[in-house]
Amino acid sequence: MTDTVKSRIKELIAEQAMLEPDQISDEATPEELGIDSLGLVESIFAIEEEFDITIPFNANEPEKSEFDISTMGTIIAAVERLVAEKAA
Amino acid sequence: MSAKRTGKKKTEESRTVKSFDPLTPDGLRRVVITGAGTINALGHDVATTLEAFREARCGITQLDFRDVERLSIQIGAQIHDWRPESYFNRQQILLYDKFTQFTLLAAKQAVGQAGLNFQGKLGLRAGVVLGTAGGGLNTWDDNYRAVYEEGKNRVHPFVVPKLMNNAAASHVSMEFGLRGPSFTVATACASSNHAMGLAFQMIRSGAAQVMLTGGSEAMLCFGGVKAWEGLRVMSKDACRPFSANRNGMVQGEGAGVFVFEDYESAHTRGADILAEVVGFAMSSDAQDIVMPSAQGAERAISGALSDAGLNPEQIGYINAHGTGTAANDKTECAAVAHAFGHHADRLMISSTKSMHGHLIGGTGAVELLACIMALRDGVVAPTIGYQEPDPECALDVVPNEARDAQVDAVLSNAFAFGGLNAVIALRRV
Numbered sequence: 352m353t354d355t356v357k358s359r360i361k362e363l364i365a366e367q368a369m370l371e372p373d374q375i376s377d378e379a380t381p382e383e384l385g386i387d388s389l390g391l392v393e394s395i396f397a398i399e400e401e402f403d404i405t406i407p408f409n410a411n412e413p414e415k416s417e418f419d420i421s422t423m424g425t426i427i428a429a430v431e432r433l434v435a436e437k438a439a
Numbered sequence: 440m441s442a443k444r445t446g447k448k449k450t451e452e453s454r455t456v457k458s459f460d461p462l463t464p465d466g467l468r469r470v471v472i473t474g475a476g477t478i479n480a481l482g483h484d485v486a487t488t489l490e491a492f493r494e495a496r497c498g499i500t501q502l503d504f505r506d507v508e509r510l511s512i513q514i515g516a517q518i519h520d521w522r523p524e525s526y527f528n529r530q531q532i533l534l535y536d537k538f539t540q541f542t543l544l545a546a547k548q549a550v551g552q553a554g555l556n557f558q559g560k561l562g563l564r565a566g567v568v569l570g571t572a573g574g575g576l577n578t579w580d581d582n583y584r585a586v587y588e589e590g591k592n593r594v595h596p597f598v599v600p601k602l603m604n605n606a607a608a609s610h611v612s613m614e615f616g617l618r619g620p621s622f623t624v625a626t627a628c629a630s631s632n633h634a635m636g637l638a639f640q641m642i643r644s645g646a647a648q649v650m651l652t653g654g655s656e657a658m659l660c661f662g663g664v665k666a667w668e669g670l671r672v673m674s675k676d677a678c679r680p681f682s683a684n685r686n687g688m689v690q691g692e693g694a695g696v697f698v699f700e701d702y703e704s705a706h707t708r709g710a711d712i713l714a715e716v717v718g719f720a721m722s723s724d725a726q727d728i729v730m731p732s733a734q735g736a737e738r739a740i741s742g743a744l745s746d747a748g749l750n751p752e753q754i755g756y757i758n759a760h761g762t763g764t765a766a767n768d769k770t771e772c773a774a775v776a777h778a779f780g781h782h783a784d785r786l787m788i789s790s791t792k793s794m795h796g797h798l799i800g801g802t803g804a805v806e807l808l809a810c811i812m813a814l815r816d817g818v819v820a821p822t823i824g825y826q827e828p829d830p831e832c833a834l835d836v837v838p839n840e841a842r843d844a845q846v847d848a849v850l851s852n853a854f855a856f857g858g859l860n861a862v863i864a865l866r867r868v
Contacts, residue, residue, distance in 0.1 A: 387730075388729075388730065388766075389727075389728070389729055389730070392669075392670060392671050395671075396669070405511075408671055409671055409672075409673075409674075409675075409686055409687060410670070410671045410672050410687075410764075410765070411672060411674070411685065411686045411687045411764050411765040411766075412686050412765065415686075
C-alpha cells in the first residue's frame, strides 16, 4: 500500500509542479519544485481528495502544523500515517 | 475667493488654517463626514461600537447557524441578536438579504445623524456608492440548498433582486430618494475603501453634493465560511493581528455607512462635522491573486498622503488592514515602515479586526469608525489578542488597551486579495 500512496502523491505533486513524477525526489522541498503557498494549499487539497483524509494544515503557521511539509519525504510520511490511521 | 478663481497658488501654511474655506489649496471641493451608522458584532449602532473599541471588547464568538458542525472553522464575529422584524416589515424582509438589511439600518442611522432630507433638488445631487464582496450570499446559500440538497424545483421570485451585489445600494437610493451617481464596488477586502474613496472623489470633483457610502457583508453562513476554509488562512481560535503567534483571520459581518458631504453645504447648514476626508489613493500589485505586496501597499499609502497634501509626520494613527494572517501583517508593517521612515516608530497602528472580525467587503467602513474616534474623541482603538511581539511587525500596534492621544490626521488601509489596495486619509476639523 505504502508504495502506492507514495507514487500517487508524487504524481499529484508532479502535476502541480509541472514535472514528471520521477523528478520528484524525497529530499526536494516545495520551493525547490517551484510550488508556492497557493500551490501547496492546492496540492494538499488534491491529496485529501485522493485519499479521503483531512490534513491539518494552516498556511499561517506551517511550521507548527502536525503535518510536516518541509520536504516531499516528510509529506509522504505524514500522508501515509493519516491513511493508515483512517484504515485502522 | 478661492485659489482656483484667483489663479493664485496658496502657500503650504494655508493648509493648516482652520477657518472655513470650501476649497482645497488645489481648488477642489472639500469633503466632510456628517453622519455615521453601523451594525456589527460589537453593537447595533456607532455609540456601542465605539464603547467596545474603548473597552477592548471582542465580538468573536462560536458561530451559530445551520450546519455549523460541518465546518472546521467555527468562530466568527457574528451578529447573534439580529431580529430583522424589529426594523423591517414582512414584505421588506422577503426582499432584503441580510447584507441589505444591515446596510439599510446603518444608512438610516447615518442620515439621521446628518439631519439631511433628500426631497427636492438635493436628491438629484446625492448618490450612494457601497462596497460588498459577497452581496446576498445567504440568499445564494439558502436557495442552492433548496434546489440541490432538498431537490426543490422552484425558488422564490425575489432570489435575483435579493442576491445581486447592488441590491443594498439600490435600496438605500430608494429609501432616501438619492437620484445621483449610485453603484456598488466589489474589490474583496478593499470594497468599502474603494467605495468611500470614489464617493470622496465625486464630491471633491463637484459631481455630487452628498454621497452615502461605506459597505456591508453578510457571509457568515455555511457556504460562506466553507469557501474561506479552503484557503487555510483562517484561525480556529482567535484573531491576533501583529502578534508573533497569530494564526489567521476571523470573519465578521455587518455594515458601516457614512454621509460624505460637500464642506460648504455642511458648513452652511451648520452640520456637526465628524471629520474631513482629505485623501485617497488606489494601487494594484499586479502580482499575485492572494499574496500581498509591500510595494503595492506602500504606493497606496504614499499616494493617499500625497493626495491629501499631508506630510508623513502629520499622521498620528493608522487603522491597519491587519488581518491576523502571517502574510498580511508582516507585509503591511514593511510597507508602513518604508512609507513613513523614522515616523513609523512614532505613529500608532492598530487592527480593530481583532474585535469586529474581518467584514471582507464591509470592513473598511466599520474601521473608519475607529479613525473618526481617534480624531474626534482622542481615543485610539487597540489591537486586542496581542500576546507576543513579532520582530517583523515592530510598530506601536496599541496592544490590548485603547489609548488616549491627540490625533490630527489618520489613514485607513485596505489591501484586498487580487492585489487591489485602497487607502483613505482623514483629518480632524
